[in-house]
Amino acid sequence: MAGIEEVELLGSVGSPFVIKVQIALKLKGIEYKYVEEKLGNLSETLLNHNPVYRMVPVLVHNGKPISESRVILEYIDETWKLNPILHSDPYKRALDRFWSKFIDDKCVVPAAKTIFIPDENEQEKAREELFDALQFLENELKDKFFGGEEIGFVDIAALFIPLFQEVAEKQLFTSDKFPKLHKWSQDFYNHPVVKEIMPSKEQQYAYFKARAASLAAASK
Missing domain, CATH: 1.20.1050.10 (Glutathione S-transferase Yfyf (Class Pi); Chain A, domain 2)
Incomplete structure (x- = not known):
């Protein structure tokens, strides 16, 4: 079922918020297309999908975007029942x-x-x-x-x-x-x-440096 659905993840390598979503998708066995976003130069697609927070990750399921990693994790668990990550109780x-x-x-x-x-x-x-x-x-x-x-x-x-x-x-x-x-x-x-799924230490550090630079630029 998951294989015939449209599942797309907009993310940035090294982002722990994106990694969380990738782990959940992998645990569930969900096939998806990954789209890399550049911090500080986000695509129009990302901005249109997440105009409030304007950041990754964004999960797009059959054309419908979901933002914020914790919200995405719950959506994944509720949509695909195999290998639950939340308790049933x-x-x-x-x-x-x-x-x-x-x-x-x-x-x-x-x-x-x-x-x-x-x-x-x-x-x-x-x-x-x-x-x-x-x-x-x-x-x-x-x-x-x-x-x-x-x-x-x-x-x-x-x-x-x-x-x-x-x-x-x-x-x-x-x-x-x-x-x-x-x-x-x-x-x-x-x-x-x-x-x-976990990226290298260098990729993680590069993400945090880019994230800090992006936040600094946005505050000016």
């Missing part, structure tokens, strides 16, 4: 949404600051914020993955953790402080789907 599904939002709100920004902000005082403050958030995730992780024995919605949201660990010149956290998260990050990165 309403309470557990609500927890999936809660923790994925927690990661976006409490982990992503401080993690980025620890890598890309040169001010050491700001870095240290961001690192403390990140460690506080990671401790909550450390306590929440009960199985091999947040989704159980298989990758689920929260695992995909949490890819920022091993991704930033990979991009950073120094370790953001160690196995001594966060043993379960450290083991999880290794299992996640070594998952065959993730290994196939």
